[in-house]
Amino acid sequence: MLPQTDSNRGVYPQRRSAMSAKRSASRRDFLKECFSGAALLRASGTMGLLAPVQQAALPAKSKVVIARDELLRGTGSTVDSRRMLSLLDRAMQTLFDRDHAIEAWSKLVRPGETVGLKVNTLGGRGLSSNLQLVEAICERLQEAGTKAGDIVVWDRDSNELEHSGFHLSTGASGVQCFGTDRVDYEPELVTHGSVGSRLSRILTQRCNVLINVPVLKDHDGAGVTIAMKNMYGVIHNPNKYHPNGCNPYIADLNMLPEIRSRMRLTICDATTAQYEGGPAFKPEYSWRHNALIVSQDPVALDYTGWQIIERKRAEKGLKTLQAEGRAPHYIATAADAGHQLGTNDPSRITVAEA
Amino acid sequence: MDHELDVQGNVNRRSFLKCALASGAALGVGEFPASLAAAPLPGGAQKQDDAQFTVEAKFYQKLQNKKVKCKLCPRECTVGDRERGYCGVRENRGGTYYSLVHSRVCAAHVDPVEKKPLFHYLPGTVAFSLATAGCNVNCKFCQNWDISQSRPEQVPADFIPPRRVAELAKQYGCPTIAYTYSEPVVFSEFLMDAADAGHAAGIRSIVVSNGYMQQESLKAAYGKMDAVKIDLKSFTESYYKDVVTGQLKPVLDSLVTLRKMDKWTEIVYLVVPTLNDDDAGFQGLARWIKTNLGLDVPLHFTQFHPEYLLKNLPITPVPTLERAKAIADSEGLHYVYIGNVPGHPAQNTYCPKCHKMLVERVGFTASKNLIRKDSCPFCQHPIPGIWHT
Ligand code: SF4
Numbered sequence: 214m215l216p217q218t219d220s221n222r223g224v225y226p227q228r229r230s231a232m233s234a235k236r237s238a239s240r241r242d243f244l245k246e247c248f249s250g251a252a253l254l255r256a257s258g259t260m261g262l263l264a265p266v267q268q269a270a271l272p273a274k275s276k277v278v279i280a281r282d283e284l285l286r287g288t289g290s291t292v293d294s295r296r297m298l299s300l301l302d303r304a305m306q307t308l309f310d311r312d313h314a315i316e317a318w319s320k321l322v323r324p325g326e327t328v329g330l331k332v333n334t335l336g337g338r339g340l341s342s343n344l345q346l347v348e349a350i351c352e353r354l355q356e357a358g359t360k361a362g363d364i365v366v367w368d369r370d371s372n373e374l375e376h377s378g379f380h381l382s383t384g385a386s387g388v389q390c391f392g393t394d395r396v397d398y399e400p401e402l403v404t405h406g407s408v409g410s411r412l413s414r415i416l417t418q419r420c421n422v423l424i425n426v427p428v429l430k431d432h433d434g435a436g437v438t439i440a441m442k443n444m445y446g447v448i449h450n451p452n453k454y455h456p457n458g459c460n461p462y463i464a465d466l467n468m469l470p471e472i473r474s475r476m477r478l479t480i481c482d483a484t485t486a487q488y489e490g491g492p493a494f495k496p497e498y499s500w501r502h503n504a505l506i507v508s509q510d511p512v513a514l515d516y517t518g519w520q521i522i523e524r525k526r527a528e529k530g531l532k533t534l535q536a537e538g539r540a541p542h543y544i545a546t547a548a549d550a551g552h553q554l555g556t557n558d559p560s561r562i563t564v565a566e567a
Numbered sequence: 568m569d570h571e572l573d574v575q576g577n578v579n580r581r582s583f584l585k586c587a588l589a590s591g592a593a594l595g596v597g598e599f600p601a602s603l604a605a606a607p608l609p610g611g612a613q614k615q616d617d618a619q620f621t622v623e624a625k626f627y628q629k630l631q632n633k634k635v636k637c638k639l640c641p642r643e644c645t646v647g648d649r650e651r652g653y654c655g656v657r658e659n660r661g662g663t664y665y666s667l668v669h670s671r672v673c674a675a676h677v678d679p680v681e682k683k684p685l686f687h688y689l690p691g692t693v694a695f696s697l698a699t700a701g702c703n704v705n706c707k708f709c710q711n712w713d714i715s716q717s718r719p720e721q722v723p724a725d726f727i728p729p730r731r732v733a734e735l736a737k738q739y740g741c742p743t744i745a746y747t748y749s750e751p752v753v754f755s756e757f758l759m760d761a762a763d764a765g766h767a768a769g770i771r772s773i774v775v776s777n778g779y780m781q782q783e784s785l786k787a788a789y790g791k792m793d794a795v796k797i798d799l800k801s802f803t804e805s806y807y808k809d810v811v812t813g814q815l816k817p818v819l820d821s822l823v824t825l826r827k828m829d830k831w832t833e834i835v836y837l838v839v840p841t842l843n844d845d846d847a848g849f850q851g852l853a854r855w856i857k858t859n860l861g862l863d864v865p866l867h868f869t870q871f872h873p874e875y876l877l878k879n880l881p882i883t884p885v886p887t888l889e890r891a892k893a894i895a896d897s898e899g900l901h902y903v904y905i906g907n908v909p910g911h912p913a914q915n916t917y918c919p920k921c922h923k924m925l926v927e928r929v930g931f932t933a934s935k936n937l938i939r940k941d942s943c944p945f946c947q948h949p950i951p952g953i954w955h956t
Contacts, residue, residue, distance in 0.1 A: 409876050433647050450716050452655040453705055493648040
């Protein structure tokens with residue numbers, strides 16, 4: 214074929230490292246090895262700077278659960294594993310109206326399904342998906358019948374996972390943990406609206422079910438990065454989708470069938486959150502919120518998380534994101550008639566305290 | 568397994584030739600056998616030593632809170648700590664901005680210079696052509712999107728420092744190094760150093776670029792080039808916004824600056840059916856060139872092939888290209904070519920005065936060059952260009 218312009222070229226063939234079987238780890242080993250280491254917010258609309266859009270034929274209401282534990286860290290700085298497990302249980306029981314956590318998990322994932330936990334490790338040790346939280350999710354998934362080897366904890370880059378305290382694990386059994394750099398992206402593009410990207414092979418080939426485990430934080434471009442923005446870690450070209458406050462890119466990306474069909478739940482880590490200076494970790498702008506925000510509606514969750522960040526900004530005497538020219542308009546786009554990924558209408562969101 | 572380059576950057580001649588001379592050689596990007604595809608590799612898909620490719624960027628400004636503002640292209644990305652700009656090849660590390668693609672060659676080829684295309688620059692010679700990953704726009708028709716729209720760590724690459732580039736060009740009989748395929752704007756630091764190394768070894772440099780660059784960086788980086796080919800993708804801002812994800816005005820400014828710098832420049836206009844193929848656009852373009860650059864700038868109308876995000880459009884019909892050429896001819900431009908249409912008579916160079924054929928091209932090579940002393944041998948009319956080494 215003829216080139217558009219100067220396009221035909223030779224390229225160096227990919228160097229492939231030989232496969233090597235890494236030692237497998239038992240579940241308990243993995244759990245040891247892989248992880249080192251206020252008041253109910255009503256989405257009342259008082260901070261609803263973006264008008265909710267007209268929506269057609271959406272389910273009655275979306276539920277967002279905020280579970281907090283002021284004693285999550287005891288007297289120290291590290292999250293207590295037992296308290297985290299109990300916090301997660303409360304969140305899941307409340308979200309799914311179940312008396313026992315395992316019942317909630319059984320409702321979410323069937324045995325035999327492969328589950329990907331998409332964490333966020335851009336913020337390093339200070340502001341990445343909490344290790345104890347991921348450990349607790351893995352434990353409950355296994356108790357609900359998912360095999361350890363059917364769970365993969367992942368993000369785009371193995372180094373970033375390690376820098377955030379995760380131990381990489383690629384054995385045949387045991388919970389898996391590695392970045393897309395280990396398996397590459399699919400060669401073919403997938404497109405929706407403004408987005409054309411190659412997807413992580415971890416998503417396409419290792420997960421039937423996606424559980425999103427983002428962090429609650431400020432973002433210099435998008436306004437906030439919570440549930441939907443975390444999907445930027447699934448594609449090969451996130452840098453192309455930061456103009457215009459990441460709008461409509463975040464919404465378009467979350468529309469991709471490969472993502473949408475797998476997405477079952479978001480468990481947002483708000484144990485440590487950040488209200489300014491994100492997405493990189495800035496200790497001076499972060500606070501210990503000691504909370505989890507859980508929902509099956511990523512739009513409602515992002516809207517709710519945004520309100521929490523606005524409250525913190527107000528408390529700290531900072532301008533609203535709108536006043537700073539970086540209100541998260543992508544949330545309204547995700548809720549609009551062309552996307553319908555969820556609702557940003559406070560009157561359609563039930564925020565429940567666990 | 569073939570390795571074109573060993574870790575020292577030395578080319579294994581046999582495998583390099585196999586790669587370089589196989590036209591349209593298959594890409595090695597993302598090639599995992601299906602059975603292994605989802606199994607993680609211990610060391611990663613292709614681990615590259617980032618440190619050897621990382622140099623501080625030349626064109627940026629430090630801001631508060633460890634942010635930086637890139638001054639290389641008109642996008643002027645403001646980049647927070649640990650983030651990258653739009654092109655994906657520049658990263659803020661603790662308030663210092665770095666290029667991640669110095670000497671990080673992901674594509675190399677020995678090409679006829681006509682393939683760039685440069686028609687008035689050393690016809691019949693070959694150029695040692697190379698690229699790194701990354702681009703500062705996102706053209707919906709890109710044929711090289713697998714490298715241009717990727718981050719450097721996603722693309723297999725080898726370390727070829729500037730002096731080695733010059734050595735390789737010499738070794739393969741190339742009088743020029745061409746920076747091409749992806750978008751050289753984003754690897755400016757490497758391009759500048761390679762041009763210096765090339766000049767020290769008697770090798771010239773040419774660049775194939777979108778021209779979407781700030782004026783200061785353009786002067787500094789392309790000031791080191793011996794010839795420039797600019798892709799002027801349309802003559803409307805709306806096309807640049809919707810199809811290119813860029814802006815027209817800075818590209819026109821670059822063309823004027825290059826003219827003032829007296830750089831040999833040729834322009835390519837890819838004609839995309841229904842999107843930039845109207846008469847008014849062709850006429851506006853030709854008039855702008857006449858007024859701002861002069862009649863002697865070669866203008867190539869090239870044929871579009873459906874690719875990347877524009878697979879729904881047909882190949883440009885040849886009569887559309889001929890219509891574009893007729894409009895530019897009627898505005899008085901002297902050297903208007905039709906590209907990507909093998910055997911078309913409008914890929915030859917004719918004397919604007921006596922209309923005799925001066926350079927005949929077959930495929931991507933100049934098969935006959937009658938120009939002598941930079942003039943037509945029949946009527947002695949001067950023919951602009953760099954015709955002989
Ligand atoms: S060169 Fe890259 S980082 Fe710099 S302004 Fe352009 S797109 Fe942004």
